[in-house]
Amino acid sequence: MLAGAVIRGGTLREDVHLDVDAVVVGTGAGGSIALRELARAGLRVVGLEEGGFHTSADFNQREEQMLPMLFQDGGGRASTDLAIRILQGRGLGGSTIHNTNLCKPIPDEVLQIWARRHGVVGASPAEMRPYFEQIERELSVSEIPQNMQNANNSALRVGVESLGWKGAPMKHNRIGCQASGFCELGCTYDAKQNALKVVLPQAAEAGARIYSNVEAQRITFANGEITGVRALARGDAGQGVANLKIRARVVVLSASATGSAALAISSGIVDPHEQLGAGLRIHPGAVAAGIFDRDMKSYDGIPQSYECTELLSFEEGSDRRCWIIPAFAHPIGTASMLPGFGAAHMSAMRTYSNLGVLTAMVHDETQGRVSAAHDGRPKISYSMIESDRQQLAKGLVACARLLFAAGAREVTIPAIPPIRLKNKADLDSLDLSQIRPHSVPLTAVHPMGGMRMGEDPKTSAVKSTGEHHHVRGLFACVGGLFPTSIGGPPQIGIYSTALRISKHVIERARR
Amino acid sequence: MRGPAISRRKLLAGVGGALLGASAVVALLRTSGYDVPDEIAGALTSLEPWEYVLLQHAARRICAPDRPGDRSIPTADDTNVAGFADSYIRTMSADLRSDLKKLIALVEHLAPLPLGYRARFTKLDAVAQDRVLASLESNDVALLRGGFAGLKSLIFMGYYRDPRTWRMLGYDGPRVGRPVLGW
Ligand SMILES: Cc1cc2nc3c(=O)[nH]c(=O)nc-3n(C[C@H](O)[C@H](O)[C@H](O)COP(=O)(O)OP(=O)(O)OC[C@H]3O[C@@H](n4cnc5c(N)ncnc54)[C@H](O)[C@@H]3O)c2cc1C
Numbered sequence A: 001m002l003a004g005a006v007i008r009g010g011t012l013r014e015d016v017h018l019d020v021d022a023v024v025v026g027t028g029a030g031g032s033i034a035l036r037e038l039a040r041a042g043l044r045v046v047g048l049e050e051g052g053f054h055t056s057a058d059f060n061q062r063e064e065q066m067l068p069m070l071f072q073d074g075g076g077r078a079s080t081d082l083a084i085r086i087l088q089g090r091g092l093g094g095s096t097i098h099n100t101n102l103c104k105p106i107p108d109e110v111l112q113i114w115a116r117r118h119g120v121v122g123a124s125p126a127e128m129r130p131y132f133e134q135i136e137r138e139l140s141v142s143e144i145p146q147n148m149q150n151a152n153n154s155a156l157r158v159g160v161e162s163l164g165w166k167g168a169p170m171k172h173n174r175i176g177c178q179a180s181g182f183c184e185l186g187c188t189y190d191a192k193q194n195a196l197k198v199v200l201p202q203a204a205e206a207g208a209r210i211y212s213n214v215e216a217q218r219i220t221f222a223n224g225e226i227t228g229v230r231a232l233a234r235g236d237a238g239q240g241v242a243n244l245k246i247r248a249r250v251v252v253l254s255a256s257a258t259g260s261a262a263l264a265i266s267s268g269i270v271d272p273h274e275q276l277g278a279g280l281r282i283h284p285g286a287v288a289a290g291i292f293d294r295d296m297k298s299y300d301g302i303p304q305s306y307e308c309t310e311l312l313s314f315e316e317g318s319d320r321r322c323w324i325i326p327a328f329a330h331p332i333g334t335a336s337m338l339p340g341f342g343a344a345h346m347s348a349m350r351t352y353s354n355l356g357v358l359t360a361m362v363h364d365e366t367q368g369r370v371s372a373a374h375d376g377r378p379k380i381s382y383s384m385i386e387s388d389r390q391q392l393a394k395g396l397v398a399c400a401r402l403l404f405a406a407g408a409r410e411v412t413i414p415a416i417p418p419i420r421l422k423n424k425a426d427l428d429s430l431d432l433s434q435i436r437p438h439s440v441p442l443t444a445v446h447p448m449g450g451m452r453m454g455e456d457p458k459t460s461a462v463k464s465t466g467e468h469h470h471v472r473g474l475f476a477c478v479g480g481l482f483p484t485s486i487g488g489p490p491q492i493g494i495y496s497t498a499l500r501i502s503k504h505v506i507e508r509a510r511r
Numbered sequence B: 001m002r003g004p005a006i007s008r009r010k011l012l013a014g015v016g017g018a019l020l021g022a023s024a025v026v027a028l029l030r031t032s033g034y035d036v037p038d039e040i041a042g043a044l045t046s047l048e049p050w051e052y053v054l055l056q057h058a059a060r061r062i063c064a065p066d067r068p069g070d071r072s073i074p075t076a077d078d079t080n081v082a083g084f085a086d087s088y089i090r091t092m093s094a095d096l097r098s099d100l101k102k103l104i105a106l107v108e109h110l111a112p113l114p115l116g117y118r119a120r121f122t123k124l125d126a127v128a129q130d131r132v133l134a135s136l137e138s139n140d141v142a143l144l145r146g147g148f149a150g151l152k153s154l155i156f157m158g159y160y161r162d163p164r165t166w167r168m169l170g171y172d173g174p175r176v177g178r179p180v181l182g183w
């Protein structure tokens, strides 16, 4: 069904002019839901996706081929100071194609802070619960059974249990998982119940039309009202092949937290309080790697199935803001992450199969900013504040403790120079100031904010309904809406928020 | 605490940007004396021949074997890291591509200077090349450290994509085509 609704940009032979009710830019977690809901409401809706339309048959588990196919900038997107690698998806299904399927609703405490501090209305825990429940049902969310925990996740569980810390099995949206471990390169076995597999086919069935390989380049508006979108269709080599000029009364920005803000900014959307792109959170994370005497083969099996929440609480002002989960990469990812080069690096790579790796992600308070480069692509500025740096250091020390408790013979924190810990006692004398951006390689996979919702135009880009404060008919349905970090996997929160916002989009489109 | 850290970072970023820009200019002037067979030069899609040579040299050091003489370890040349990089760079955004090219120019022309080497990187011996690369990895200029990390990732992608490198890691490779589990 989906294949019949998708028009590949590269097949267009001439410019396209369309007149529709609504355009959704981006087809990831937020955009897929918006497309489906608008189509189900009987609206004429078109989705634009700058990435390609790929199916499970295309996902060949090769890093060097999947990274350029499924990730923005071939996986090389980074903050402007190059301190943080920021992984974001590209393609029909967005980041849900290559994500690791962890599922958690937005914590109640976070929703309460949004209401109290950020003036968000209509998204209290009680109001959001039905949306979370619907999405979890639709995506077949279930707990990952312990017999599907691979060695790396079991090590985390053993570490948590032996230290008496807080931890638990996680939930996921998979059916028929073959535990191949290749989630971050797309699922060859179609086990992921994600936007591509579940939601976009429903959108297509309801009548949505979707253009892949088409990049929205400008949102058009006049007299404070949306008038449409200009877009460029690209061929296989990235060359422009046709222009799309689409008239619409409603435009929904679902082009990720960073892409949505950059597109709005480069389109010149009215922004008197400079809220577009503001308040970017990313859950920056770093890893600690333990060398075990036993064969771990951490690349095999479901990558993440157990969490440690010992250092995580969501109250305002909390000094426990670290989420710890396993994080393992295939050889290229691991080689990039290990410090050094040459012979010493190759020796370290020989321990690949004996490594257990944990990551500490910071429930961050740093506020980054998205701006638009001259070609309209996102530019991401993010300078980690000291309290977040301290959280990161605390988190990495905790990762090392967990790895030792699980039986690691040695733990390395990849830093320049590398931090090598021979035993638990080494942790007590560790100089935590070494753990800082540019010394420790940082990665972020959860951009949020940049299109923050709230009732005050001075502190938010869009209203609680998702509609822009100053341009009628312009909505955001994307992780960018989150006014703060959420301290856990965002996809359920994004799908659910998109479900809530879609009602307001439909209302506006029908007016 | 926060204010000075940010302004220092800005300053460093500025220095890094200026260095990258300067090396790009130098590179424009010094592109002769590189030996690339015609059939390879003609097939390059993103790199200039001299950039290809620089990547070859950097890859040989970055992927240097830990057991010299062990013929079971493929070399950077065996795995055609520089050729892979040429085709991979084509998939990058114009901005990233341009930054990477500036970095390549910096490694070749400017990075050896502070260590007292007057020759370009590709004319140095292996020990000197290692010193230059190490100086970039731990450089005070944050942007250069970040740039080196990007270069290193690209080179390792070219190297560890090759199945011949997987045996020493104990990595079984893709499961595609192998029997699936029956949970
Ligand atoms: C490696 C990795 C692992 C992750 N694991 C998990 C996990 O286990 N659980 C979890 O909850 N979350 C996870 N996430 C995060 C989660 O997938 C994202 O937060 C979520 O998908 C974001 O949804 P979104 O709708 O905001 O954007 P996306 O899903 O990123 O979709 C945005 C889409 O917009 C497109 N686009 C951008 N600009 C344009 C334009 N100008 N024109 C047309 N199209 C455009 C992009 O190509 C993309 O397809 C992970 C992310 C990564 C990178």
Ligand code: SF4
Residues within 6 Å of the ligand: A174, A176, A177, A178, A179, A180, A181, A182, A183, A184, A186, A187, A188, A189, A190, A191, A192, A301, A302, A303
């Ligand atoms: S682990 Fe499961 S969901 Fe992930 S790629 Fe393998 S089969 Fe697909």
